[in-house]
Amino acid sequence: MDERRKRADARRDDAGFTLIELLVSMAVFTVFIAILLTTIVALSRSATRTQLVGESTNSTLVVFGNMDRQVRYADSINYPGAGTSGTRYVEFRIPAPSSASGATTCIQWRFDVINQELDSRQWSDGSPTNATAWSTKLENVINDGVATHPFQLIPANISDSPRQQLVLTIDAGNSALDSGASASTTFFARNSSIKSTSNDPLTPVCTFSGYRP
Structure with missing residues (x-):
């Protein structure tokens, strides 16, 4: 009798996990892995979002600084408008006494809608x-x-408003990740007045054929 009991106890000890116990263990492990992966993804997105916000903010501040140094000396700012391609433009003129080159200078900025870029170029007036x-x-x-x-x-x-003013509003970054910089600043053209040529929308400055493609 004792021998039979020993053999029965040994069989029970060697039985291992039941199917239900195995399934429960797998389910608990799956939940744990899912929570871990969700946390890792959230931390990664948060870090990426923070980086993008920082980069966009710094780049935006640089643009505002460039625009401020240029517009403040302008004597005439054109009304903004779109070219035939849909790109948006604005131009302003810096008189010779205020220009670094000593010549009357035209500066043009554009917002390339397709490439999502803000660009600039310049030329001597005429x-x-x-x-x-x-x-x-x-x-x-x-x-x-x-x-x-x-x-x-x-x-x-x-x-x-005795001076012309140019308002620049920038939203930059990654809209899909809801991360970026948004800012708006008004720049005053100190050399402009109500008598500035381009204060009349029909008489823009710094124009030539195809200047707004």
Whole structure:
């Protein structure tokens, strides 16, 4: 009798896991792995989002700095508009006494909607063939759908704005990840006035054939 009991106990000890126990163990392990992967993905996205916000903010501040140094000396700012390709443009003119080159200089900025870039170039007034190549100032610029975005001109007037003003509104970054920088700044053209040529939308400055392709 004792021998039979010993053999039965030995068989029970060698039985191992039941199928139900195995399935429960696998289910618990699967849940653990899912939680771990979710946490890793969330941390990765958060780190990427933080990096993109930082990069977009720094690049945007550089653009605002460049624009400020240029527009402040302008004597005339054109009304922004779109070219035949849908690209948005704005131009302003810096008179010779305020220009680094000593010559009256035209500066043009564009928002390339397709490539999502903010670019600029310049030329001596009256010599458009000497225009520099386009220089990219900011990438991943988000289009908000407004016809002249990201440029807006506030014309000079006798009531509250004796100088022309250029408003630059930038949304840059990765919209899919909801990460980026958004800012808007107004620049004053100190040499402009209500008498500036381009304060009348029908008489822009710095124009030549095909200057807004």
